Amino acid sequence: MKKENEKFCSEILLSYTSQKETALEFALSKDGFPVPIYQKKALHSRYFPLKESSKYTSQPNCAVIAVGAGGLYHLTSVAKQAPVIAISICHELTLQILEKIPLDTLFPNGNLKIITSEELLEEFPFFTCGSYQIILHPVLSVLFAEETNKIVHWIQNVFNPQFTNIKTLRTFGKKWLKNTLFNLLNKQHFCTEPLCIENRAIAVCGAGPSLEDSIPLLHKNRAKLHIAAADTAFPILVKNKIIPDSVFSMDTSPYSAYHFVGIPSESTRFFIDYTSSLKMENNKLSLLFSDFPLLPLCGFSLDSLPRMDTSSGNIGASIIQFFNTYFPQLPVVCIGIDFGFNKKISYSKGNYHEIYRLHHSSYFSSCEQYDAKLYYRQNLEYSGTWSRNSQNSYYTLQLPLLNCKTVSSSPFIPWKKISSASEFEDYIKSAEGKSKTCSFSIPNFENPIDYLLRLPKNVLLKILTPYFLSKSKRPDIKDAQSFLKTLKKGNME
Secondary structure (H helix, E strand, C coil), X not given: CCHXXXXXXXXXXXXXXXXXXXXXXXEECCCXXXXXXXXXXXXXXXXXXXXXXXXXXXXXXXXXXXXXXXXXXXXXXXXXXXXXXXXXXXXXXXXXXXXXXXXXXXXXXXXEEEECHHHHHHHCCCCCCCEEEEEECXXXXXXXXXXHHHHHHHHHHHHHHHHHHHHHHHHHHHHHHHHHHHHHHCHHHCCCCCEEEECCEEEEECCCHHHHHCHHHXXXXXXXXXXXXXXXXXXXXXXXXXXXXXXXXXXXXXXXXXXXXXXXXXXXXXEEECCCCCCCXXXXXXXXXXXXXXXXXXXXXXHHCCECCCCCCCHHHHHHHHHHHHCCCCCEEEECCCCCEECCECCCCCCHHHHHHHHCHHHHHCHHXXXXXXXHHCCCEEECCEEECHHHHHHHHHCCCCCCXXXXXXXXXXXXXXXXXHHHHHHXXXXXXXXXXXXXXXXXXXCHHHHHHHCCHHHHHHHCHHXXXXXXCCCCHHHHHHHHHHHHCCCCC
């Protein structure tokens, strides 16, 4: 291989020998470039190979993954616009071709890396590129069809979910880190009083269609229930003159605060995830700790912290599991957790989403409407007046084994159903004579920012991956340390 071409290749690719015999020849094109000919097929135009590159353009914020290298002439234009990663299919052939190809001339900006397929996850510029596009070599993709298809399928199967996760981290990662560190630094301001429940069953309320139908049932049995509401259900219950005993908000988005705007909450105990930005004026806000990975990486033991399992992706199921874990003696009934739509309605009246729609008429002629149609109306499964989409179905598949019953008539719920008011009253009677008190104190621990600043550089940069993704910037230790020191001073901007 040309010595000057080695800088474009990964060390693993260079470790392969180019001595293996291949049926490779070269012909000189009309514009003076060597054109590789393999198995009597020219891998590029024998006339003007550089003109092949005009067929390809890069997409915004994308890195190009070229499957099959050849002489790389077809990639010269896109390499001027985006980083190009060329995957070698037959390594011996690639190395022999590179003995003749003037890569310095073709790629003067150095925006090219030639690798093996096994190195793609390590070499891909995830921090600076939000997506990828695949370019197949026009000749090698035919000569090595099986190998090409295998690589393409692997890329799609691995990269598509990877980019879904990265998109989430890019959007929310910096917020999660800031919220987490801020909440831990100010843990003394959160309520750690024990929660005591005596002689009452737990009614876990979501904002689904069945909540509205169950309001009379909740009024009639209010004294016998500890009503635990999801944040979306809170304004619905208040509108119906039912003040919940506890409210749970696990959403780390700042928009979750809108569920509480203008609503009195002096007597309600609030629980939020430690990655949340929600702040309340009352002193009844308590922290719960989900599986967001920062704490274990910081050396904290989750076993000593009040936990909230959010792995199901559904707030209602997370609340039920919370009470199953900390108050296992008490019966749990769920209301307004339906995993579907009834008569095309997804939320009970009075929730923030409905209020938003009523006061923002532009919604009905915006991209939001288009997104809603795609989300709510496509791939629907029907059962009577009920329907559900793939997202509802996904949530039910993720549900853990839970000890509860439901008053909902939704056919998509896997829990035992309560079919009448008398059956409901009989079920909640089993709470009589039972009580449980749980402490939600947070043990003392070292300042997490001091801990992070002492970590080895490579470990710290890995922990702060969401921060750098949100900035579309490669990890930099000075930037990481500056970010943490700024947070330590109390600057959350």
